[in-house]
Amino acid sequence: MVMDVNRRTVLRLSRYRKALQRFSELGFVKVFSDNLGEAVGVTSAQVRKDFSLFGISGNKRGGYQIDSLLETLQRILGKGRVQKVIVAGAGNIGRALIHYPTFEKEGIQIAAAFDIDPAKMHRKERIPVLSLDEMPRFIEENGIEIGIIAVPEIAAQEVCDRMVRSGIRGILNFAPIRLRCGDENVVINPVNLQIELENVIYFVHALGKNQDTAPVNDKIKVNHL
Amino acid sequence: MVMDVNRRTVLRLSRYRKALQRFSELGFVKVFSDNLGEAVGVTSAQVRKDFSLFGISGNKRGGYQIDSLLETLQRILGKGRVQKVIVAGAGNIGRALIHYPTFEKEGIQIAAAFDIDPAKMHRKERIPVLSLDEMPRFIEENGIEIGIIAVPEIAAQEVCDRMVRSGIRGILNFAPIRLRCGDENVVINPVNLQIELENVIYFVHALGKNQDTAPVNDKIKVNHL
DNA sequence: TAGATTGTTAATCGATTAACAATC
DNA sequence: TAGATTGTTAATCGATTAACAATC
Known part of the structure; x- marks a missing residue:
């Protein structure tokens, strides 16, 4: 109510x-x-x-x-000021987000990305890719509140813990694992691309089967999931 | 019920x-x-x-x-056989999906990607990037049912229409626009990364304000959105 | 004014959870 | 057997929609 x-x-x-x-x-x-x-x-x-x-x-x-x-x-929606965000993981998803064209226009500024792989680092880029070890200090010094997790599943919980300890209050999580966070005041939003795709696959198959017995069973009627 | x-x-x-x-x-x-x-x-x-x-x-x-x-x-969940999927758009998101490591293991095979930019094409790669003009024929010849849309907003509806006309029954849509599709039997699953991030930002701000009047107002209690 | 749209309340719809009989 | 867990029904919870008085 x-x-x-x-x-x-x-x-x-x-x-x-x-x-x-x-x-x-x-x-x-x-x-x-x-x-x-x-x-x-x-x-x-x-x-x-x-x-x-x-x-x-x-x-x-x-x-x-x-x-x-x-x-x-x-x-x-907090569009008044520029919102600084960091990205953990400079793999496929991480790099895609770093270069996501609309963020900049929309007041979302990727301040830096972090990775453990030295080969992925680019200190001199406009959006630098730094060592994951530097992340806590960067968060603290720049007062970052929002973090994106785009590291492999195995590293995600550890990265999450480090983010939260350093002061991150909100996380967009692309790792396919449920992050546990003791702090009730931290927001975690999971985005699981594989599961979203599996969802589409399921309903395509379900509709396909439905097709045969078409006019009888019109239970399933999706367009937008 | x-x-x-x-x-x-x-x-x-x-x-x-x-x-x-x-x-x-x-x-x-x-x-x-x-x-x-x-x-x-x-x-x-x-x-x-x-x-x-x-x-x-x-x-x-x-x-x-x-x-x-x-x-x-x-x-x-249809994991019995390999599910072939195509990707429209070989930009940031598109390329991330092409190389998404877990898809292969999970029976999801990116059969090809498509782009209008000739500079992005790679016909000889394991996962080829072809011209968008070749997409309809590719879909038909290979009986592809699932498509991912990772093209700019302006092109998304057009790409959607072409996919559906060629036989695609399910779409994972990363373009930040609501795709219209007349065919009731086509499934569209929108994934809007910017909106997901804005959601995190909103609740971080909301919790921040809440903080001040802490023990009195404990309405907002999120962790997983 | 007459007609159209808001703002809000009540009704409906749908999904989650509690509870418990069946049973291994 | 006694105890624990399932499968399902009923109750609850929450979100959406219908409806309509207020009013511009």
């Missing part, structure tokens, strides 16, 4: 923000919950409910002013 | 599978719903519920035989 702000709500907020940016670029001035819902793939009731949770209000009959709504969402 | 198989159930199935592999490697022979739940981070009731959904049964009092349970999950 209380329905507080949860992960899914914040994910939707990010999507509203993106949609509003597009609308704004297209020169629109105001938007209705209907339009936003359609753009993001949720009901208009969901949009209004989400907004009310954050005390965002529009004008009855007049919808929402795009620019001011966008500013509000930016503020809620 | 009917509670059919949904995305989250299948995600858990993948996690059970992973945990069972570990247990098996450690030499364990049987496992209880308790153990599995603990390993994956869910209740034992959830584990049994999930299994019953797939007609998996154990032995009252005796738990589950790890090896046979593992085989069953492998079968359900």
